[in-house]
Amino acid sequence: MSCTFEEELTAFIDxxxxPSRHAEVAVHLGACAQCQSTEALLRGTLANMALLPEFVPLPNTRHQVLARVDALPPPLKERLLALLRPRVWVPALGLxxxxVLAVYPRSQQAMHEADPGALELAANLELVEDYDVVGLDSFEDMEVVTHLHELEVQ
Structure with missing residues (x-):
């Protein structure tokens, strides 16, 4: 299909x-051998299709086709949306x-058994982060800064 009129030949035949475009295509058909060939092929196909016997479906064909469609797996989008239904996520939230409740008491017990220095460090994490910004690396440096007010008094 290299001719732009070929795309309109089916509509021309049908x-x-x-009317104005029909006349343009008719004039073009008189000069373009490729379009004449395509038109002859289309008209021959229509003539052959007219010779075929009429299709008469069986009464239960519709039910058979619909049963096959229903047997197909649902699309991925529908399966993902099914996961968002309350009957799925409510039990999941419960679990x-x-x-969390099964793990929570154990984590509280582990906190009580932890190193007191680590607990103090965790409690003062914001202060430690401030020291890190200043560039303090060791606990001795942090202790000096912590007790600066005592050194100023002396």
């Missing part, structure tokens, strides 16, 4: 073009809550 009589679907406006997550049980898991």
């Amino acid at each position: 009589g679907e073009l406006p 997550a809550a049980v898991a």
Whole structure:
């Protein structure tokens, strides 16, 4: 299909073009051998299709086709949306809550058994981060800064 008129030949044969465009295509067909060949092929195909027997579906064909369609797996989008339904996420949230409650007491017990220095460091994490910005590297440096007010008094 190298000719731009070839795309309109089906509509030309079926009589679907406006009268002005129909006349343009008819004039073009008189001069373009490629379009003449394509038009002959299309008209021959239509003539052969008219010779075929009419298709008469069986009464239960519709039910068979719909049953096959229903048997197909749902699309991925529908399967993902099904996960967002409350009957799925409510039990999942319940299981997550049980898991958190099962772990929470153990983590509290581990906090009580932890190193007191680490607990103090965790409690003063914001202060430690400020020291890090200043460039203090060791606990001795931090202790000096912590007790600066005592050194100023002396």
